[in-house]
Amino acid sequence: MRAELLKIRSMPTPMWCLIALLICFVLGIAGVIKWGPGDDAGAADIAVGLPTLIAAVIFGVWMAGVEFGQNTLRQVLTADPRRGRLILAKLSVIVLVVGLVTAGLYLLSLPVYHLAASGHEGSITTEAVLRAGLSAVVSNLAFAIVGFAFALITASMAGGITMALVFIFVIDTVTSLIPWIENYAMGPALSDITENISGVDSGLFGESVSKATAQDVIVALAWLVGLVALGSLRFIRSEVK
Amino acid sequence: MTAILASVDGISKRFGKTQALSGLSLAVPEGSVCGLLGPNGSGKTTAIRILLGLSRADSGSAELLGTTVGGRGFKDVVSRTGSLIEGPALYGRATARQNMRIQARARGLSDDQAGIDRLLQLVGLNERANTNARGFSLGMKQRLGLAISLIGDPKMVILDEPTNGLDPSGIVEIRELITRLPQSGVTVLVSSHLLSEVQLMCDRATIINHGSVVADGTMEQILRRAGAAEAGFLVRVAPDEVLKATGILTEIGLSVAEAPGGELAVGGRIEDGSQINTLLAGSGIYVSELRKNQPDLEGVFMSLTHDPDAPVT
Numbered sequence: 001m002r003a004e005l006l007k008i009r010s011m012p013t014p015m016w017c018l019i020a021l022l023i024c025f026v027l028g029i030a031g032v033i034k035w036g037p038g039d040d041a042g043a044a045d046i047a048v049g050l051p052t053l054i055a056a057v058i059f060g061v062w063m064a065g066v067e068f069g070q071n072t073l074r075q076v077l078t079a080d081p082r083r084g085r086l087i088l089a090k091l092s093v094i095v096l097v098v099g100l101v102t103a104g105l106y107l108l109s110l111p112v113y114h115l116a117a118s119g120h121e122g123s124i125t126t127e128a129v130l131r132a133g134l135s136a137v138v139s140n141l142a143f144a145i146v147g148f149a150f151a152l153i154t155a156s157m158a159g160g161i162t163m164a165l166v167f168i169f170v171i172d173t174v175t176s177l178i179p180w181i182e183n184y185a186m187g188p189a190l191s192d193i194t195e196n197i198s199g200v201d202s203g204l205f206g207e208s209v210s211k212a213t214a215q216d217v218i219v220a221l222a223w224l225v226g227l228v229a230l231g232s233l234r235f236i237r238s239e240v241k
Numbered sequence: 242m243t244a245i246l247a248s249v250d251g252i253s254k255r256f257g258k259t260q261a262l263s264g265l266s267l268a269v270p271e272g273s274v275c276g277l278l279g280p281n282g283s284g285k286t287t288a289i290r291i292l293l294g295l296s297r298a299d300s301g302s303a304e305l306l307g308t309t310v311g312g313r314g315f316k317d318v319v320s321r322t323g324s325l326i327e328g329p330a331l332y333g334r335a336t337a338r339q340n341m342r343i344q345a346r347a348r349g350l351s352d353d354q355a356g357i358d359r360l361l362q363l364v365g366l367n368e369r370a371n372t373n374a375r376g377f378s379l380g381m382k383q384r385l386g387l388a389i390s391l392i393g394d395p396k397m398v399i400l401d402e403p404t405n406g407l408d409p410s411g412i413v414e415i416r417e418l419i420t421r422l423p424q425s426g427v428t429v430l431v432s433s434h435l436l437s438e439v440q441l442m443c444d445r446a447t448i449i450n451h452g453s454v455v456a457d458g459t460m461e462q463i464l465r466r467a468g469a470a471e472a473g474f475l476v477r478v479a480p481d482e483v484l485k486a487t488g489i490l491t492e493i494g495l496s497v498a499e500a501p502g503g504e505l506a507v508g509g510r511i512e513d514g515s516q517i518n519t520l521l522a523g524s525g526i527y528v529s530e531l532r533k534n535q536p537d538l539e540g541v542f543m544s545l546t547h548d549p550d551a552p553v554t
Contacts, residue, residue, distance in 0.1 A: 003346035010335035010343065066332075074295055075330035075389070079347035081294050081319045240295040 003079075004063070004093045013062045017055040018101070024051035025105060029116045036120035037113055044109040044129055049136045052102045056140035057164055059098060060147030063090045064231070065157030074240050083236045091148065091228070098144045099137050106133030128199075135198035142190055143168065145224050152231025155238065189219035243270040244307075246397050246428045247292055252301030253452075254287055261287045263452040264301070269397070269430045272423050276443035276460075277432040278538075280546050284452040285432040286327060289401050292430075293324055306396060320348045323398035323427075328405060329386025333375030337366050337385050340374055344389050360388040364418070379406035387415065391427075398422065400431045404438055416442045440538040450546040463541060473508035475500055476517055477530035486526050490517070506534055 008014045028047020037043045067073040076086065110129045117124055146167060151160030168187070176185035183189075193216050247269040254262040262284045269275045279285050290296035292303050294310050303310040308318045331340050338357060345355035352358075361367045364384040369377070374385060383403060390398050403419070404412045412435070420442050422429050433439050439446060446463055448456040456463050473496075478486045486505060487497045495509035507517060514531050521528050 003343050006339070006343050006346055007332065007335075010339040011332060012334045070330070070332050072330040072332060074290075074293075074326050075324075075344065076347060077295060078293050078319055078322070078324045078326075079344055081316055239297065240290070 001089045001092055003076075004089050007066065008093070008097065011066065013066070014059060014097075017059055021048075021051050021055055021101065021105060024048070025109070025112075028109065029112060032113050032116040033119070037117040037124045043113055043117075043124070044106055045132055045136075047113075048102075048105045048109050049132065052098075052105060052136060052140050053143060056098045056102070056144040057147040057168070058161065060094055060144030061151045061157060061160040061164055063094055064148050064151035064235075065160045068151070068155050069157040071241075077240055084232070087152070087228075087232050087235065091145070094144050094148055095141060098140050102137045102140045103133055106130070106136060131198045132200070135194040135200075138197060139190055139194045142186075142220060142224060146186075146227060149224075149227035149231040152235045153227075155234065183215070184219055186220055186223035189216040189223075192216040193220060243272065245269065245304075246271050246307075247303075247305050247399070247430060249288060249292060249298075249303045250301055252288070252291055252298040252303060254284070254291065254296070254298050261452055262291075262298070265449060265452055265454060266301075267447045267449075267454060267457065269428060270445070271428050272426075273445055274419060274423060274429040274431065274443045276439040276446035277430060277449070278434075278436065278439060278446055278542060279432075279449040281434070283449050283546070285449065286401055287452075288449070289324075289326060289399055289430070289432060293322070293326070293399065294319060295326075321393070321396050323390030323392065323395040324400070325383075325386045325390045325403055326399075326401045328379075328402070329382045329389070331374040331382060331385060334373055336371045336373055337361065337377070337388075338370040340385060341389055341392065345392050348393050350393050355392045356394070357392075360391050363391070364388040365414070380408060380411040383407055383411070383415065387418065394425075395427060397428045397430070400429065402433055403431060404433060404435055412438060436538045436542050446538075448542060448545055455545045456541070460538070464538065473506060473511070473534045474514045474517060475504045475530070475532050475534045476507055476521075476528055477504050478521065478526055478528055482526045485524070486521055489520060489524050489526070493520070500534075504530070508534075 024047050028043055031047065032043045038046075067076055077083065080086065106129055110124065110126060113129075114124050143164075147160060147164040150163040150167065151157060154160050154163055172185055172187040176182050176188045192213070245268045248267065250266050251264045252262055252266075253260070253264055265284065265288055267277070267288070277285050277288070287296065291298045292305055292310060294315060297311070305315070305322060306318045308314045332343065335343065338361065341355065341357045341360065342352060345352065345357060348355070358367065361370050364387055366381065366384055366388065369381065374382060377385065383406065387400070387403060390400065400419070404415050407415060416438055419429055419431060431439070431443065440460060443460060445459045446457075447454055448463070476486070483499075483505065490497045490505070490507055495507050495511060498506045498508075500506040511517065514533065518528050518531055
């Protein structure tokens with residue numbers, strides 16, 4: 001895990017992701033000063049939630065894809081050949097980094113955006129931001145893991161990001177539109193869970209479902225576990241070039 | 242008896258329709274620098290990958306530091322084995338030092354335990370330690386790859402074409418580095434297509450072709466065995482005296498053939514080159530050059546890998 005953390009510190013992709021997040025955060029301040037904080041945690045959702053979601057997918061893909069992109073897998077596996085352990089170490093780092101960065105930026109937005117909104121009528125409530133932040137942590141983790149799994153499945157950085165985006169924006173959306181299986185698509189299940197946490201209807205998947213059910217949690221987890229298992233199987237069984 | 246630190250026994254490997262390895266066996270004794278030679282596609286890298294657990298053999302077995310590859314305890318064994326396979330695997334945007342740190346942490350070692358500064362100094366990269374690896378020349382990347390392979394004082398290092406892409410001075414540096422390794426208790430298995438380099442740095446070699454061993458032993462054994470037929474002397478005389486000299490030498494039962502370069506390759510029951518000189522001088526023929534016809538590894542390699550009827554030893 002320490003080697004994985006060191007890679008994050010040494011490589012440019014995580015650094016550029018963080019820079020992009022900070023730029024969006026600063027633009028958010030400007031937006032709040034100009035137009036106010038919006039309803040609920042609207043400003044934080046746009047300036048922090050959406051950018052961290054995109055960064056989470058990229059970071060998830062990068063964590064696995066960097067070894068394929070740099071052709072360093074053989075070096076990594078001759079230092080420690082336990083492939084399952086490597087997957088766990090990378091997943092742990094994803095959870096740690098995505099969770100901390102998302103939560104950290106939402107927490108930072110609380111005083112900063114509150115101050116920036118002082119000239120406007122609306123206000124940013126602590127509860128709304130905390131709920132939105134927690135909801136973002138859950139969805140960002142899920143999408144980062146999807147990206148990670150697809151990088152393992154495709155054994156490629158570019159392939160991973162392409163397939164992850166296709167899955168999130170096309171396959172999952174189409175699946176959620178098919179009557180017989182809509183209840184088993186990941187997007188609506190995840191949406192129900194995050195809406196329940198944030199208390200805000202995203203309107204992304206048709207009618208609002210205000211209450212996450214145990215089935216939503218099971219469906220979302222099943223997708224994540226299934227994708228990671230598929231990627232792990234491919235990764236563990238394949239020969240290293 | 243010298244311990245065997247790495248061995249493969251009858252391993253076979255097929256990629257689709259291509260039989261990469263076919264019952265390959267080899268052993269690397271402790272304290273040796275062992276060369277693995279073969280033409281492109283002969284199975285050298287496949288054998289090395291199998292030995293390091295990166296690829297699985299279809300049949301046969303492999304052992305590294307006394308542990309079955311992929312078996313119990315293999316993890317510890319691999320982390321005590323340095324390797325450089327098909328060029329250095331580096332994180333291009335990370336510096337030389339960061340690259341070494343990443344590999345050290347993956348083995349659970351701190352900078353000091355891994356000897357990062359010492360190794361960077363050893364390969365002459367201490368002044369470029371904080372430069373991104375992608376800005377390095379191929380030679381510098383190779384040297385960094387070699388330094389990484391030596392992290393944690395490995396008992397054995399496996400190097401696949403370590404002098405690839407290096408200029409002559411770089412080749413000499415790497416060769417000297419490799420030949421010094423056994424002095425610090427490191428056993429080396431090195432594959433290379435630079436035969437003269439292998440001859441200079443290795444004390445034993447295994448030559449493979451089409452996935453099978455065609456020669457194996459100490460360098461001296463290989464050269465002697467394969468060169469036995471052509472041992473003898475090379476004699477240079479004036480061009481207009483070649484026929485006369487050939488006649489004199491064949492008359493006493495020696496075999497004479499014209500060697501490349503206009504020399505006469507003299508073979509047969511003759512122990513001392515001065516006998517040839519005396520014989521020819523007695524007939525008024527001046528010998529301008531006389532030397533032992535010692536086969537080099539290149540000649541042996543060509544004869545073993547290009548002759549379909551070459552005997553398997």
